[in-house]
Amino acid sequence: MEASQFKSDQYVRYCPGCGDHAICMALQKAMAQVGVPTHETVVISGIGCSSRMPHYLNTYGFNTIHGRGGAIATGVKTAHPELSVWQMTGDGDCLAIGGNHFIHEIRRNVDLNICLFNNRIYGLTKGQYSPTSPKGFVSKSSPFGTVERPFIPAELVLGARGTFYARTLDVDMPTTVDCMVQAQKHKGASVIECLVNCVIFNNGTHDWITNRDSRAERTIMLKHGEKMLFGANKDKGLALDYSQGLMPRLIVVAADDQRVLVHDAKEADPTLHRMLALMGQERYLDTTHDGQGDDLPIALGVIRDVEAESYDQAVNNQIKEVQEKSKVKTFDELLQTLEHWEIN
Amino acid sequence: MNKQNVVVRFCGDSGDGMQLTGTMFSSLSAILGNEISTLPDFPAEIRAPQGTLGGVSGFQVNLGSGVFTPGDKADVIVAMNAAALKVCTLGSKFNVAGATYNTNDSMYKDNAVVIIDTDSFTKKDLEKALYQTENPFTELGIPESVQIVPVALTALTKESLKDSGLDNKSILKSRNMFALGLVCWFFNRPIDKAIHFLEGKFAKKAALIAPNVKVLTDGYNYGNNLALNIQTVTVEKSDSLTPGTYTSIAGNKATAWGLIAAAHKCGKRLFLGSYPITPATDIMHELAARKDMGVMVVQAEDEIAGVCTAIGASFAGDLAVTSTSGPGLSLKSEAVGLAVMAELPLVVIDVQRGGPSTGLPTKTEQTDLLQAIWGRNGECPAVVIAASTAANCFDYAYQACKIALENMTPVILLTDTYLANGTSLWKLPSMATLPTIQPQSVPEELKGKYNPSIRDERNVRYWAFPGMEGYEHRNIGLERDYKKGTISTNPENHENMVLTRQAKIDQIAQHIPALTVQGNIDSDTLLVGWGSTEGHLHAAANELNCALAHFNYINPLPANTQEILSQYKKIVVCELNNGQFATVLRAKIPGIELLQYNEIMGQPFAIERIVEHVKNI
Numbered sequence: 001m002e003a004s005q006f007k008s009d010q011y012v013r014y015c016p017g018c019g020d021h022a023i024c025m026a027l028q029k030a031m032a033q034v035g036v037p038t039h040e041t042v043v044i045s046g047i048g049c050s051s052r053m054p055h056y057l058n059t060y061g062f063n064t065i066h067g068r069g070g071a072i073a074t075g076v077k078t079a080h081p082e083l084s085v086w087q088m089t090g091d092g093d094c095l096a097i098g099g100n101h102f103i104h105e106i107r108r109n110v111d112l113n114i115c116l117f118n119n120r121i122y123g124l125t126k127g128q129y130s131p132t133s134p135k136g137f138v139s140k141s142s143p144f145g146t147v148e149r150p151f152i153p154a155e156l157v158l159g160a161r162g163t164f165y166a167r168t169l170d171v172d173m174p175t176t177v178d179c180m181v182q183a184q185k186h187k188g189a190s191v192i193e194c195l196v197n198c199v200i201f202n203n204g205t206h207d208w209i210t211n212r213d214s215r216a217e218r219t220i221m222l223k224h225g226e227k228m229l230f231g232a233n234k235d236k237g238l239a240l241d242y243s244q245g246l247m248p249r250l251i252v253v254a255a256d257d258q259r260v261l262v263h264d265a266k267e268a269d270p271t272l273h274r275m276l277a278l279m280g281q282e283r284y285l286d287t288t289h290d291g292q293g294d295d296l297p298i299a300l301g302v303i304r305d306v307e308a309e310s311y312d313q314a315v316n317n318q319i320k321e322v323q324e325k326s327k328v329k330t331f332d333e334l335l336q337t338l339e340h341w342e343i344n
Numbered sequence: 345m346n347k348q349n350v351v352v353r354f355c356g357d358s359g360d361g362m363q364l365t366g367t368m369f370s371s372l373s374a375i376l377g378n379e380i381s382t383l384p385d386f387p388a389e390i391r392a393p394q395g396t397l398g399g400v401s402g403f404q405v406n407l408g409s410g411v412f413t414p415g416d417k418a419d420v421i422v423a424m425n426a427a428a429l430k431v432c433t434l435g436s437k438f439n440v441a442g443a444t445y446n447t448n449d450s451m452y453k454d455n456a457v458v459i460i461d462t463d464s465f466t467k468k469d470l471e472k473a474l475y476q477t478e479n480p481f482t483e484l485g486i487p488e489s490v491q492i493v494p495v496a497l498t499a500l501t502k503e504s505l506k507d508s509g510l511d512n513k514s515i516l517k518s519r520n521m522f523a524l525g526l527v528c529w530f531f532n533r534p535i536d537k538a539i540h541f542l543e544g545k546f547a548k549k550a551a552l553i554a555p556n557v558k559v560l561t562d563g564y565n566y567g568n569n570l571a572l573n574i575q576t577v578t579v580e581k582s583d584s585l586t587p588g589t590y591t592s593i594a595g596n597k598a599t600a601w602g603l604i605a606a607a608h609k610c611g612k613r614l615f616l617g618s619y620p621i622t623p624a625t626d627i628m629h630e631l632a633a634r635k636d637m638g639v640m641v642v643q644a645e646d647e648i649a650g651v652c653t654a655i656g657a658s659f660a661g662d663l664a665v666t667s668t669s670g671p672g673l674s675l676k677s678e679a680v681g682l683a684v685m686a687e688l689p690l691v692v693i694d695v696q697r698g699g700p701s702t703g704l705p706t707k708t709e710q711t712d713l714l715q716a717i718w719g720r721n722g723e724c725p726a727v728v729i730a731a732s733t734a735a736n737c738f739d740y741a742y743q744a745c746k747i748a749l750e751n752m753t754p755v756i757l758l759t760d761t762y763l764a765n766g767t768s769l770w771k772l773p774s775m776a777t778l779p780t781i782q783p784q785s786v787p788e789e790l791k792g793k794y795n796p797s798i799r800d801e802r803n804v805r806y807w808a809f810p811g812m813e814g815y816e817h818r819n820i821g822l823e824r825d826y827k828k829g830t831i832s833t834n835p836e837n838h839e840n841m842v843l844t845r846q847a848k849i850d851q852i853a854q855h856i857p858a859l860t861v862q863g864n865i866d867s868d869t870l871l872v873g874w875g876s877t878e879g880h881l882h883a884a885a886n887e888l889n890c891a892l893a894h895f896n897y898i899n900p901l902p903a904n905t906q907e908i909l910s911q912y913k914k915i916v917v918c919e920l921n922n923g924q925f926a927t928v929l930r931a932k933i934p935g936i937e938l939l940q941y942n943e944i945m946g947q948p949f950a951i952e953r954i955v956e957h958v959k960n961i
Contacts, residue, residue: 008818010830039813044656047821054818055831060810061818062659064652065682071617071649075656075664076810078642079615083660083810101652104645315642319635326636331608334601334637335772339544340591341375343582 001035003028008058019170019196020049023117024056026173027086030180031059036084043086044073046098048124049198050090050117067097070105073112074311081312084184087114092122095131095151106160108311109188113180116153116193120284121202136287139201150285154277154303157191158270164190165277166302170197171210175221175300182302188310208283209298220297222276224265224305229255230297237261238276238296250275252295265305273304345577349379349408351415352527353451354520355432356424357394358387358401361520365422366403367767369524372533372541374592374769377581378407381734381879382767383414383948386706395464395472397438400431402451409582412879414766416950418452420530422523424497425464426480427473432458433484436945439474444485457491457574459526461519463498493574495566497522504562508555518559525563532578535564586771593770595734595763596623599693600630602741603665604637605773609742610749610781612663616641617653619672622705623761624695627667647675651692655679658688659819661809663745667693670712671702673756674719680754681720682821684845687796687805689748689783692726693741696760698946707946708761710875713924716756717899723842725849727751728899730758730875735770737763740896742778749783751852752804758898760920762948763876783807786815795829803848853900859908862892869958870912872938874898874925880949881918887955898928906933916941916958920949 006028014020031041041059045051046069054061064072069087077085087105094102094116105112121139122128128141132153136145157165164186166179176194183190195206209218220230220238228238237260241251253259267273280298283289328334354366363384374380385402392399406415423429431438435449447454470480477483481492501522505515521542528538539557546553567576593601607614616639618628632641640657644650651666658664668676673694683690696712698704716728727747731740737759744757786794786806791814799805808815817829825832826840861870863885871888873881874895885892893908895901909915909929917926918941926938941957943949 037813038816040811042660042810055820058816060816062656062686063818063820063822064655064686065678065821068648068652068679068682071644071652072656072659074644074649075615075617075642075653075658076660077656078653079613079640079657079662080660080810100645101649104649315640319638319640322635323638328636330775331605331637332775334604334634335774338591338593338772339371340589340772342588343377343585343590344587 001032003032005038006031006058008056010055012056013052014049015199017199018049019119019194019198020053020117022170022173023115023176023194023196024053026176026180027053027057027115030177030184031057033177033181034084034184036184040082041084041086042076043088044069044076045088046093048090048093048122050088050115051093053088067093068101069093070098070101070114074101074105074108074110077110077112078312078315081111081316085112087112088117089114090117091120091130091132091153095153095156103156103160106157106162106189106191109163109308111187111310111312112189113183114189114191115180116191117196118153118193119196119198119202120205121198123198123201127201132284134284134287134289145287152278152281152284153191153193155274158274158277158304162191162304163188163306163308164302165193165273165304166191167193167195167277167300169195169206169210169300172300179302182305186305187313188308218280218297219300222263222265222299222301222303224263224302226263228261228263250279250296265302268306270304277303345575346580347408347577348580349406349411350419350577350579351404351406351417352420352422353402353404353418353432354422354523355400355402355428356520357427358389358391358399359394360401360424361517362401362403362424365520365524366405368541368545369527370405370407370767371592372528372538373405373407373579374590375537375541376533378579379409379411379582379585379769380405380407380592380767381411381414383762384765393472395425395427395469397427397431397473400428402432408579410584411582412883413948413951416952417450419456420527421452421456421458422527423458423460424519424523425461425473426469426475429458429460429480430473430475430484433486445487452490454487454489457493459493459495459523461497462494463496491574495526500562500566501559504559505555508558510555518556521556521559522563522566525560526567529564529567530574530576532576535561538564585769588771590769590771592767593735593738594626594765594767595731595737595759596626596695596765597630598735598737598770599731599741599757599759600627600634602738603631603663603691603745604634604639605738605775605778606742606745606781607639607663608637609775609778610663610783612661612749612783614639615654615657615662615664616667617644617650617657617664618642618667619644619647619650621647621669621672623697623764624667624669624672624693626764627693627695647672648679651676651679651690654690655683655688658683658690659686659809661807661811663749664689665691665693667695669695669697670699670715673712673715677720680726680756681722681724683754684720684724684726685821686819687752687845688819689752689807690754691741691744691748692754692756693744694756694758695764696758704946706761708876708920708948709944709946710760710877710920711924711944712758713874713898713921714927716758717928723846725846726899727753727755727849727852728758729755729897730895731763732875732878732894732896734763734766734768738770738773746779746781747852749781750804751802751848752784752807753849758875760876786812791815797824797826797829802851803844850900853903856897856902858904859893859895859902861908862894864889865891867891868913870909870915871958872909872915872917872925872929873919877918877920877949880951880954883951884954884958887951888958890958895925898925901932909933909936915939916961918942918949918954920944
């Protein structure tokens with residue numbers, strides 16, 4: 001299918017320069033590549049800039065209420081597992097007001113493709129700090145700097161026993177499309193954290209890694225089955241260092257070091273996935289970050305992709321099994337199973 | 345002695361099996377041709393300390409002919425311990441020091457028969473129940489006209505089951521079956537029917553059948569052989585029931601089955617998104633067990649997710665329902681507003697309980713009416729209907745689905761604790777005779793031209809859902825354009841849309857049954873009620889020889905409401921709240937003068953009190 005088939009007739013009203021434009025195009029490309037017809041594709045969203053997305057896609061779409069996209073998407077997919085269901089959400093919609101639904105859709109492993117647009121700010125309400133804003137972040141609702149400790153989305157996903165987590169940049173279209181396609185292939189709750197720039201209220205929040213000159217040094221593209229190498233010349237690799245007491249830690253080594261790890265997204269144990277996802281996150285926790293830990297690159301690509309039964313399949317299978325075994329097929333027959341008596 | 349109807353109350357510790365005993369006796373009576381109406385009355389705690397006043401659980405049944413309510417006061421009390429006797433005798437004053445029997449508070453009549461287990465009146469038992477003296481009967485001031493029947497239930501049960509092989513704990517738990525046997529004798533119930541019934545009840549626990557049958561039979565024979573010095577009672581069979589196949593059913597179960605019937609009738613899958621909450625949870629239990637009927641239940645992470653998963657299923661083309669009680673309805677408000685705005689069919693069941701906040705979770709009240717009608721942001725009309733008997737919860741759940749699917753709107757169905765847990769006789773329906781349901785499906789000619797604003801002459805929009813090729817569209821909680829269905833902030837368009845959504849709800853009044861008047865329609869006095877109070881108001885109207893207009897359809901009101909109300913000089917709106925329906929009627933029927941009778945005690949009405957009040961105004 002062609003990306004243009006997934007474009008709706010609506011004018012895309014994101015601010016010029018907003019990262020959401022790129023995500024929108026990536027979605028259209030990914031959906032075309034996946035090839036599920038438009039009438040079998042459903043895009044559910046809550047409220048926020050990210051949640052405007054359904055209007056720009058020529059599929060079935062539902063722009064619902066703040067924070068509830070996850071619960072509504074759970075209803076759609078559970079009732080109709082034959083549909084391809086996507087959820088569009090942001091760091092406020094998903095991690096603040098919708099936090100409960102987010103962890104439970106992951107825990108249940110509902111087969112949804114969840115695009116979490118993380119710009120670390122509330123954009124549509126014009127600039128308040130979000131659950132992913134670093135401590136000390138100055139915004140309209142935190143004029144003296146927020147005193148809150150932020151979430152790292154990957155930790156929430158893994159803490160909720162997530163089966164799929166990927167991270168991508170708005171400026172990296174091929175990786176974004178690839179993560180989306182892999183999310184669709186994965187049977188279960190797939191979270192794609194898209195790091196997007198809010199050009200109006202939090203411009204440059206991801207410059208550290210999106211900057212063309214330094215991106216190769218500061219990020220690593222993880223691919224299942226491939227060596228963990230990065231750097232403009234792929235001259236660096238990641239390895240585990242056991243020399244610092246009981247806890248192993250990730251370190252940067254030369255590309256030809258035999259300790260360089262091979263990425264295994266299919267490993268059930270999430271320990272290493274978590275370590276990879278946490279690399280370089282210090283700067284997103286606190287505005288006074290001193291640069292420690294910045295030698296480790298920020299991980300992009302599909303970090304975790306493990307198999308587990310999805311909730312929607314389990315629910316439907318159970319109904320099917322009970323129905324096959326049951327002698328009672330109709331409502332009239334069901335009535336006869338009640339204790340009943342004749343009154344003349 | 346023959347009686348038209350009698351009220352029996354079983355009460356004991358919450359672990360004494362009073363609900364089971366009461367249910368069995370009620371069903372047995374119904375099988376033998378009585379009408380029944382039951383009222384379980386249990387504490388919110390699962391197991392309060394044994395023998396204490398807070399742990400007393402009761403079950404009341406009214407049986408006979410012409411039964412409309414569980415009865416105000418009992419003719420027969422079975423009190424399994426000293427605490428139960430105190431609670432039954434003092435009613436709501438059970439924890440007032442020095443309180444004694446008085447006619448207003450007591451749960452039994454002053455000529456009642458009170459059967460007690462003498463083995464549960466030891467010094468220790470009396471202390472636990474906070475008696476001050478060693479003579480409970482004098483202390484409670486029980487009038488001499490009350491006939492106390494002392495039976496050593498515990499000792500007799502132990503004796504009966506000494507060779508059963510059951511452990512001591514299980515033997516003690518069987519006391520209720522001895523009591524049931526005794527009551528069966530007292531009401532001249534054939535023991536073989538009771539045994540047959542018991543065998544059915546324990547069909548899955550075969551090992552328990554023999555000991556239970558033995559203790560039940562011994563209880564029966566105890567009364568029979570020892571010829572207890574009381575006169576047995578024969579209750580009249582009902583003469584008003586239409587011939588047919590009957591069962592007895594609780595309101596929550598009837599509600600659940602009404603939903604299943606509606607889904608099967610229109611060929612939609614039934615989807616329930618819900619979260620556990622007293623007293624609504626039995627609806628979820630019932631539906632979760634009905635996978636054989638293809639029912640899908642999602643036990644959501646919270647009340648909001650309960651309604652939201654249902655909205656998702658509705659968006660995807662299913663018959664979607666969420667069930668809850670008052671606090672949950674508050675949490676669901678915003679999402680119900682979304683369903684109003686997105687014009688999706690949705691059934692919201694609110695089993696009302698005492699409020700506000702956590703309130704009285706196990707008690708009954710009609711205090712969510714205004715929340716149901718108006719409790720959402722914006723101009724947000726939804727349909728509100730209410731069931732009025734345990735059995736007709738089936739019919740109104742069915743109607744809720746029909747109205748939702750045919751009018752693309754949320755429908756809020758109000759029941760309450762009293763209906764949910766109480767049982768009444770139910771004449772089994774058949775699918776063939778249930779009204780047809782025609783969901784507002786999109787016509788073929790709109791393929792390729794569809795948008796979610798296109799509506800018919802009733803202002804009802806057409807329903808297209810994922811999977812249907814050529815009807816792809818975006819639905820929204822934002823205001824949408826009247827013609828194109830896309831986001832619109834145009835001022836005139838918004839007003840037009842608000843009025844259109846209102847008109848869609850208003851036209852439903854043309855498709856619901858007209859309001860009818862029961863009782864003496866020529867009287868000057870009209871009682872008005874809604875929902876679960878119908879039985880009490882019907883009986884009160886009979887006693888007062890006045891008329892009764894009882895509402896099941898509340899928003900919109902039946903089209904002839906004004907016409908009916910304008911025919912009466914004295915109108916008394918009776919409700920278990922502080923005047924909510926009276927407020928609605930005053931708002932919707934200008935110029936009308938309404939009197940009110942309100943009770944807000946977490947209990948059903950007492951017929952006596954309504955009659956007394958209406959006589960005096």
